Amino acid sequence: MTYLAKLGELTLKGSNLHEFERLLVKNTKDCLKDKDVQVTLHAGRMYIDCKEEDFEIVEFTLNHLLGITGWAKTRVCEREIESIKQAVLEEAKIQAEKGCKTFKIEARRSFKQFPLNSYEICCETAGVVEDLMKVDVHNPDCIITVEVRERAFVYCDSQTGCRGLPVGCSGKGLLLLSGGLDSPVAGYRMLRRGMKIECCYFHSYPYTSEEAQKKVEDLAQKLAYYGISTYLNIIPFTDVQMVIKEKAPEAWSTLMLRVCMMKVANMMAHRVHASCIITGESLGQVASQTIENMSVTEHFAEYPLLRPLCGLDKEEIIQTANFIDTYETSILPYEDCCVLFSPKHPILRGKVSDAEEIYKNMQVDELITESYKNRVIKKFNFDGTVEQISE
């Protein structure tokens, strides 16, 4: 069997096309390393030839691969009408066994020298199916597709792909990943634009539990299925939080926490050569996410601060969280920040000048550097393995 994947947006990208295609093939091979598969590319289609034992992993790969609009498992046959009819018949038998009563043939012929045109291919092949199912061009139970290209392909059940651009074509971003709903979705949004992401999680043990960290690790693994691999940097942040509690005005504590996170994020981004910082903030979602407060956080970021969810509402975010299978993990009860540190009346419209003053008074720079240095790094791979990295 051969899997056929349709390339998405890539086909629009003029001179960069080859680079994108090369990356897509490389990413696919990386996902399927150690497997006995052949990945090839031809005229806007990618083909994966594999053995039956690898069907499952190949389909998992295609369901997570960014840069394809759809895929199908196909029968490949000679570019010759008798072989095509035979393949259509075999496919039709399977569909009839599944309970399909009506069918339609869709034929495409990009190999123009083929003696029959699309309409004629439909007529010829429909003939062999009619003993098994009835034709219904308006509302068929199954559509059997025939594509005559460099080879001939016959398939049913084409699946939609994730679309987007192949990961790695848009540089690297540093994602601030909490255990909540939003940040994993923000990460996925950027992955989908071709950006490789590295993650950073601020952990305030024992105020935030080990379960909270485990949740973030599970989310990082889910992102690794789309990003092929991802690093998670776990930053011990208890000491910094204690200083914020002690020295910042209570109303400012959440905002100051974000500011301190930004300070570490700057160091991290520099260290891993990320060109931007990504958060899951969405305008107006919570008190810390007013435009004024977002400007305060932004002021302390030394890299472009991307907020891909900025204009989305919760429903839209949840939809994507369900799609990427992070929803169930994200809604587990373990909080990523402790109520002990959450002000009753948080400041709604922080001023940058006040923030600078408060930050200076906290004298927390050294502790921040310390927390950055004490980070624990884990690498999550596409195959589900995790590596502890030491620097």
Ligand code: ATP
């Ligand atoms: P999320 O659902 O992603 O947790 P949220 O709606 O809870 O977001 P906030 O708690 O205000 O919003 O956090 C805003 C953003 O700051 C998060 O989306 C995330 O990018 C970052 N962030 C917050 N807490 C942490 C943390 N403990 N570690 C890493 N990043 C964090």
Ligand code: MG
């Ligand atoms: Mg949160």
